[in-house]
Amino acid sequence: MIPWEILDTASIPGSKDKLQLSRHDSEFLISIVGGGVLMGSRAHASEEALAKLACRKIAERARPRVLIGGLGMGFTLAAALHHLGSDAEVVVAELIPAVVTWNRGSLGELAGYPLEDERTTVHEGDVAKIMKVERKAFDAILLDVDNGPEGMTRKKNSWLYTMDGLTTAYTALRPKGLLATWSAGPDRDFTQRLHKAGFKVNQARVREHNNKGKLHTIWLAESGS
Ligand SMILES: C[S@@+](CC[C@H](N)C(=O)[O-])C[C@H]1O[C@@H](n2cnc3c(N)ncnc32)[C@H](O)[C@@H]1O
Structure with a gap:
């Protein structure tokens, strides 16, 4: 059996934990050292659905702007680019x-090098920081x-x-903007908070891989006009 090979380890800003990239044959994992797995390369249907559900609703708008946090293995980014037109950012x-x-x-190869797409801008930092300074921007x-x-x-x-x-997310969104959130499972309290914040909320359950495997949850929350 081929053993898992650790390719690299990195510090996590604001945490004592470390992040690790490992490979087993053609499969990659990003995980917290001594903790949970953040992303694996084998199953990514729900990460792609996160982008598809939101982007197909806004693709026809003029110069749509989308903010993604975080990059992981790039599957959500690649799916967003796929569902948006040439004038998107x-x-x-x-x-x-x-x-x-x-x-x-x-x-890079896993999701087809989406960072190289000219519509992509990378920000190395906390997604919260961007949400806090942008108003009606996405x-x-x-x-x-x-x-x-x-x-x-x-x-x-x-x-x-x-x-x-x-x-803060609501304020960073343009009218009828969409906040799409990925989760391994449902969370009733979070759904209630979305309603309280003023969003119209839809919830989807999506299988992790080609209609097979675990069911993940995606909230699609729309702001007002
Ligand atoms: C579960 S992975 C994302 C998987 C991604 N959707 C994909 O398709 O591969 C989570 C990513 O978010 C990053 N991350 C965690 N907290 C963050 C934050 N506050 N701001 C930006 N990125 C963050 C992690 O480093 C990791 O790369």
Whole structure:
């Protein structure tokens, strides 16, 4: 049996934990050292659905702008680019610079090098920082930074799913903007907070891989006019 090979390890800003990239044959994993798996290359249907569900609703708008947090293995970014036209702009925020480096190197092939698309702008940093300074700036914000509405990569991420975080997302969105959030499972409290923040909420359950495997949850929350 081929053993897992650790390709690289990186610090996580704002956390004592480390992130690790490993490979087993043609499969890659991004995981927290001694903790959970953030992203694997084998199953990515729900990460792509996150982009598809939101982007197909805004693709016809003039010069649509999309913010994605974070990059991971680039599947959500590649799907967003696929569902948007040539006048779109996609800003991808990635907290850990090494993840961007990995995507420019050994991981790039997995999603077809979406960082090289001229519609992509990469921001190395916290997606929350962009949401806090931008006003009516994005047609869609796609969040897949953790395993769901609680910080996994680092505790500070939990803010994104609080009332304060959701109100900030609402303010960063253009009218009828979409906040799409990925989660490993449902979370009734988070759904209620989305409603409270003023969003019209739809929830989808999507299989992780070609209609097979675990069911993941995607909230598609639309802001008002
Ligand atoms: C689950 S992976 C994303 C998978 C991605 N959707 C894909 O298609 O491959 C989560 C990513 O978010 C990044 N991340 C975690 N917290 C973040 C934050 N606050 N801002 C930006 N990126 C963050 C992680 O470093 C990791 O690369």
